[in-house]
Amino acid sequence: MDLSVSAEEAAFRQELRQFIAENLTPELKHGSELSHKEASVRWHRILAARGWGAPQWPREFGGQGWSASQFYIFEEEQAIAGCPAISPFATKMVGPVIMHFGTKEQQDFWLPKASGGEHYWCQGYSEPGSGSDLAALQTKAVRDGDHYVVNGMKIWTSYAHLADWMFALVRTSSAGKTQEGITVLLIDMKTPGISTRPLITIDGTHILxxxxxxxxRVPAFNRIGEENKGWSYAKxxxxxxxxxxxxxxxxxxxVKRLKDYARVERQNGASLLEDxxxxxxxxxVEIExxxxxxxxxxxxxxxSSGTAGNGGAILKSKGTFVSQALAELLSELVGFYGAPWIKEDLLHGRNEPWPxxxxxxxxxxWYMRTRANTIEGxxxxxxxNVIAKQVLAL
Ligand SMILES: Cc1cc2nc3c(=O)[nH]c(=O)nc-3n(C[C@H](O)[C@H](O)[C@H](O)COP(=O)(O)OP(=O)(O)OC[C@H]3O[C@@H](n4cnc5c(N)ncnc54)[C@H](O)[C@@H]3O)c2cc1C
Structure with missing residues (x-):
């Protein structure tokens, strides 16, 4: 693996910067008046119009077939410029599952809408009593002609109240090991019989x-892969x-922003960056x-298998540590000025300056939100446990 930056990569970065500068309106930038979903969907559609709705996907599925490093640069440039975050559910989560395990008809129906920012997705995995022990899930789907009839409950479902579709794990059999009776269904959130109730988190926001x-009633067409084989697609x-x-x-x-802030933040006559x-x-933290x-x-x-697999556990664990450490440093840097909780400001923007x-x-x-990284996913x-058993074979 060569980590040096090639001339092509530098030119590519330049092209991205120019595109972002030309298309990222002040309204779309972080802290604007738009809701999280509106900003995210609008930006996704702008990218899609340029052919970059899911550029990491293979060309046959409407992507650009970009390499991992190209896609990394793409995401980094967007983060640095403060572009709205694109929801990962469509392009990074359910999209690859449909590509690998869906039929041609399913791919033709869902993939263009996922990469085009047309469908906003949510993930229906967790249930009361099945989080870490996900395979214990109880939401039942019973086959009735060319439909499944679903009864049960999901919990901690991020953005379910805004989503058009849910990729859900349901139980289609109770025989054998718990993992053996699970099926993946794609569920239209407008189907009669679905209701959502908000769970407000400690940071005051409604995401869950x-x-x-x-x-x-879910058409059998919406089942991905084989019945009762959903556990491997879920993993x-x-x-x-x-x-x-x-x-x-x-x-x-x-990290870049923290350095900028520490340069102007003064303590005992010197900048915090000199402390x-x-x-x-x-x-x-920067070394980590x-x-x-x-x-x-x-x-x-x-x-090459289309999933980060068990390597994802390493990235999640270390990534959580880094995000939380940075949130802690920012909170310390700003002191009590970070503490006010002004709902209108945090959710929609407000026409008065921050105190x-x-x-x-x-x-x-944000500090409180990053605490949840330890739990989600x-x-x-x-x-x-995954790193010990599957990666290190301990
Ligand atoms: C912000 C946020 C967003 C989320 N979004 C979604 C979403 O969109 N869709 C979705 O399906 N789910 C979502 N979740 C749910 C999340 O996946 C679960 O909360 C998580 O898997 C843990 O499950 P649990 O809450 O049932 O905790 P439990 O599984 O009950 O765990 C409780 C405690 O026991 C420990 N524990 C459990 N089993 C073991 C073991 N075998 N060994 C060692 N320790 C163990 C856990 O580490 C934890 O500390 C979200 C959660 C959060 C916080």
Whole structure:
């Protein structure tokens, strides 16, 4: 693996910068008046119009067939410029599953809408009583002619209240091991019998939901792969989900911003960047981030199977550590100016200045949000178990 930057890569970065400069309106930038979904979908459609809706996908599925390093640069440039984050559910999670395990008809129906930013997806895996022990899930799907009838409940479903579609794990058999009776269904969220209830998190935002299914009829066409074989497709997807919680591009942007802020933040007559203790702590995180960046590229270069697989557990674990350490440093840097909780400001933007430096806005809210990285996509303990058993064969 060659990590040096080629002339082509430098030119590619330049092309991206120019595209972003020409298309990222102030309204679309972080902290604008738009909701998270509106900003994300609008930006996704702008990228899609340029052919970059899912550029990492193979050309036969509407992508550009970009290499891992090209896609990495693409994401890094967007993070640095403050572009809205594209929801990963469509292009990084369900899209690759449909590509690998779906039929041609399913690919033709769902993939263009996933890469074009037309469908907004959510993930229906977790249930009360089945999070870490995901295979214990109980939401039932019973075949009735050319439909499945779904009954049960999902929980912690991010963006379910905004989603057009859910990729869900359902139980189609109770015979044998729990893993053997699971099926993947793609469910239209407008189907009668689906209801969502908000779960408000400690940072005051509504992202998570409880989703109930009462006699929800799902066409059998929407089943991915074979009935009762969903566990292997679910694990394929989890490998990719964990890899993306590494958030290398976002953390790189945060390190840069922290240095900028520390340059202007003054303590005892000197800038915080001159404070040895702060410098050491920032340098330690930066070294961890550099190691994560290289591991990320290694895992993605090896990605011939279409999933980061167990490598995703390493990326998730280390990525969580780095994001949390950076959030902690930012909170310390801004002190009590990071603490105000102004809902309108955090969710939609507001026409009044933040009480304190602008970079303090939402710092503590973000710190609290990063705590959840330890849990979402599989807890830290579960990642350590996967690394010990599957990666290190202990
Ligand atoms: C912000 C956020 C967003 C989320 N979004 C989604 C979503 O969109 N879709 C979705 O399906 N789910 C989502 N989840 C749910 C998430 O996947 C689960 O919360 C997670 O898998 C843990 O499951 P649990 O909450 O049931 O905890 P439990 O599994 O009950 O775990 C409780 C504690 O026990 C520990 N533990 C459990 N088993 C073991 C073991 N074998 N060895 C060692 N320790 C163990 C865990 O590490 C944890 O500390 C989200 C969660 C969060 C926090």
């Amino acid at each position: 939901n409880e989703v109930r299914f009462e006699d929800v 394929f997807l989890l490998g990719n989900e964990r890899a993306l919680i590494a958030q290398v591009a976002a953390s790189t942007n945060m 040895l203790s702060f410098r050491h702590r920032l340098a330690e 981030l550099e190691a994560l960046r290289i591991t990320n590229q290694r895992v993605l270069y090896d990605n 304190g430096p602008a970079h303090a806005k939402g710092a503590v809210s 599989g807890t830290e303990e579960i990642q350590k």
